[in-house]
Amino acid sequence: MKKISRRDFLAASAAVGAAGVLTACGGSSSSTATSTAASTAASTAAGGKSTDYPTKGISVICPWSAGGGTDSCLRAFCEAMGKNLGVTLTVDNQTGGGGILGHQAIADANTDGYTIGMITFELATYKKLGTSELTWENYAPLCRVNTDAAAITVGAKWAADNGITDLPGFIDYCKAHPGEVQMGGSSNASVWHIAGGYLMSATGIDIQMITYQEGAATAVQNAAGGFIQGVTVSLAEARSFIESGDLICLGVMDEERNPVFPDVPTCKEQGYDITYYTQRGMAAPLGVDDAIMTRLEEACAAAIEDPDFVTFMNNNGQAISYLDAQGYADYLKQAAVDVAAAMDAVGL
């Protein structure tokens, strides 16, 4: 069975490629043509299933580039959803503008249910930044897939030189040296940059956030090289340098400890009630038929428990934190308010 699905994946990709050729200049019509061409390949995969939906491959928009955290999580999730739906889900990376272009494409997609996408934390920042009018209200949420908590990680050498061993020690040092400590986030107004602002407003310290447009990896490398004192990125992103001993994590901004790093305490344990995380979830454009939405929600619920997906996420150090469609909608509503407050704190 596995072999068949893999071959179909290739066939569908080939068909998508061909459809791309036909509609290269068509722009908006490309997604429809893509699905039509893929249907030939996908209908064989669907085999005996008699349900109306889906009868052909589904295109899944990823607003971030191939190979990143969102992309890898989404690709694994699509494999799992495909097993339940019996068709191929093809990831389509529509990148640019800090994720705005992809998020826009999901909101504007055809409502036949054959184009869905993954929405991410950054959606909550666009309106406040004034870069786009998009908010969570432009989507029909399907489920939340993953959350990754921010963590306060500092250079081991710097910490040792200044006698810092835990979060209270770090906070005291920052209070004694206001404005001196420099921490790296990811790019401007990204989740990890705002995490730094959140840390400041929650603890009353003053640190300088350095932006890394290239992403968290460069920030982590600079922290390990001693160019900045620390980072406010996720544990997974700082993992290799924490394991090598170049960086130490003082606290993770989560309710519970990360299973991959059972030795790293939460901020809460150390007396600071700070929880802050990024989120990723599946969503469809508004106006998709209810029956189709129900079918997609079922597939999401099944995919989240798929053993291959679970193994993948565990290996990746990414936490699965499922919320169903209603739960996710409530969460997005609340997150919009919380993120706006945190952004005020960083001065964005």
Next chain:
Amino acid sequence: MDFSLLLSSYATVWSNPEVLLMTFIGALGGVLLGAIPGMTATMGVALLIPFSFGMDLIPSIGLLLGIYCGGMYGGSISAILIHAPGTPAAAATLLDGYPMCKKGQAGKALSVAMFASFCGGVIGALIMTFLSPLVADMAMNFGPGEMFMLAVFGLSVIVAISGKSVAKGLISAFFGMLLCTVGLDPTNGIPRFITTKQTGLLDGFQFIPTLIGLFAVSEVIAGVERIIRGEEHEQKSNEKITNVLPDWKTIKRIWPNILSGGLIGTFIGAIPGAGGDIAVFVSYGASKSASKHPELYGTGIPNGVAATESANNGCSGGAMIPLLSLGVPGDSVTAILLGAFIMKGITPGPMMYVTELPTVYRVFAALMLANLCMLVVGCLGVRFFAKIVSIEKKMLYPIILVISLLGAFSINKNAFDVGVCVAFGIIGWLMNKYEFPLSPILLALILGPMCEKNFVRYMNIQRGNFFAITTSPIAMVFATVAILVIVYSVYNQSKINKRAAANAAQEKA
């Protein structure tokens, strides 16, 4: 270094039929993908990651490394044949590759590119095998200040790739620098020269559509112009390809370029955030400066092709070093490879050398195998690829145009980028007419953002004290070399111009 373990790892990897097959398939796919402008090795690798879910680690890594190495060579095919670099890392290959093709030496250019790619790849793989910890330590010492100076050093090559007039080269370069300022600024996200409604330009002019427009589309426009004026001469491929590898005489001529290209590529590839696109220009500039006949560069000599192609394949070995020993990917392909390792439950990083040493050695062996597979695919393909030039021009130009626009579209699936591509095609055509060199624009587009980001970051960290940079030995070395390169290139160029004038006078007499 555990030599017996290294040997046994090689034996395991090279004798496993599944690994051999997968690596070969990867190399084949990589060469084909790389040859299509707009399709990059990054895309290929990302596309095949789910396909490798069900495989063991080493076959899937072999597949991905095959695409990686194949893509690096593949980019040169379209650069040489149709003036459209298939990947950004092949952008400098067309400087000499395309003139070679026009002289009727397409087959020779392809075989030199292939041979240089292979040698560069092997140099990279060898350095990776024996010097990884050393090089990784070096990469860790690159902070914002060092990256800024590295970018400045890269920009110093502009004079060497300017052609006849240094002034025109600098005008091109500054035009490129100005283009970099469009879009959201990288530090604070403030829109420059756009409103936020213009979503197509939020990230500025996209690199690949601009690249394809400047080189491929402009060439198509120029070609159509020649056809209308009746100046186009059909190119007959009477070049006989007796041997798919370059002959001994050529190899003797180009080996210094290959060696230096491989070393430069590996070194620059090992620095996270700097990759093949920078290495090729640095290597080209270096080989031109060191040559006894710098005036021949740009007219179609194999040395120019060898210098660039060895550098971009050297990069693949170089980029693997920080990936394996630090867990920091050196470029976008290795970022995806990092995901592939993690998926299999292995976290690259310093601990990998302690806990997973056999795996590390097998990856070394797989990279070497990937380079060999690329050579085999290349050898099989040279005759076939070289035939493309004998296609009638009236047929060829529309095909190139379609492939180009498609490539521009597919990178972000954004129709706006197609417009960008066409606009730069017209700009490139006009610039060619008035003899402004195009490559400095490209170099500025690659290095401009790197300069700006790291400069602003450095100033932030140092709280405005730029001269703190004098305390960094690495940055100072780059700054000094950059000054020397500029002075020498200007001197070299005046020598070239004098010699050209003397030759012209001689011909007249």
